[in-house]
Amino acid sequence: NAGVTQTPKFRVLKTGQSMTLLCAQDMNHEYMYWYRQDPGMGLRLIHYSVGEGTTAKGEVPDGYNVSRLKKQNFLLGLESAAPSQTSVYFCASSSQGGHSDTQYFGPGTRLTVL
Amino acid sequence: AQSVAQPEDQVNVAEGNPLTVKCTYSVSGNPYLFWYVQYPNRGLQFLLKYITGDNLVKGSYGFEAEFNKSQTSFHLKKPSALVSDSALYFCAVRASSNTGKLIFGQGTTLQVKP
Numbered sequence: 001n002a003g004v005t006q007t008p009k010f011r012v013l014k015t016g017q018s019m020t021l022l023c024a025q026d027m028n029h030e031y032m033y034w035y036r037q038d039p040g041m042g043l044r045l046i047h048y049s050v051g052e053g054t055t056a057k058g059e060v061p062d063g064y065n066v067s068r069l070k071k072q073n074f075l076l077g078l079e080s081a082a083p084s085q086t087s088v089y090f091c092a093s094s095s096q097g098g099h100s101d102t103q104y105f106g107p108g109t110r111l112t113v114l
Numbered sequence: 115a116q117s118v119a120q121p122e123d124q125v126n127v128a129e130g131n132p133l134t135v136k137c138t139y140s141v142s143g144n145p146y147l148f149w150y151v152q153y154p155n156r157g158l159q160f161l162l163k164y165i166t167g168d169n170l171v172k173g174s175y176g177f178e179a180e181f182n183k184s185q186t187s188f189h190l191k192k193p194s195a196l197v198s199d200s201a202l203y204f205c206a207v208r209a210s211s212n213t214g215k216l217i218f219g220q221g222t223t224l225q226v227k228p
Binding site for chain 2: 092
């Protein structure tokens with residue numbers, strides 16, 4: 001049981017390049033989330049999904065797109081990377097998204113945009 | 115609007131002394147509160163949560179948290195700090211909607227010195 005995994009662990013992009021971050025979970029969770037972590041700002045929600053085939057915007061969605069084609073996978077895409085997207089990205093999942101549900105986090109992807 | 119505040123950027127304690135990491139929240143309706151810990155270059159690990167019931171919640175690694183409704187606080191505590199407790203700690207509150215979104219504080223760095 002690997003929990004939540006993320007690939008890649010590190011990535012350096014040039015401004016304007018595109019990339020996709022992959023999140024996978026093996027806990028059969030319905031809900032999945034993408035956050036970014038910046039110093040002094042905690043974690044901010046980018047996009048989330050309440051089930052296979054669904055996505056919704058979070059607090060800071062601009063410049064990102066997501067897809068949830070399979071229940072276990074949640075992809076985060078950057079179509080044209082900008083230096084402001086330099087951050088650490090975390091994926092999380094939870095069982096049902098209810099008030100008492102715990103979110104479980106992946107190890108993170110450190111992205112640098114030059 | 116929901117929000118979480120962690121008033122201290124850093125907390126320094128000596129090993130063996132009690133520690134407290136502070137958290138206050140603002141949320142409409144009943145709060146659902148969480149503490150996570152992040153070790154260097156790792157993802158967030160769940161420590162404990164308050165949903166309802168006893169105001170003192172016990173969690174992993176000997177940590178506990180006290181919910182105080184009148185002061186809208188959820189402070190993290192441990193009777194005797196260890197050097198290995200040194201990490202970044204996040205408080206989070208669940209939004210009142212049913213989408214499972216968590217709102218995070220900015221984080222508090224705990225430094226335990228031998």
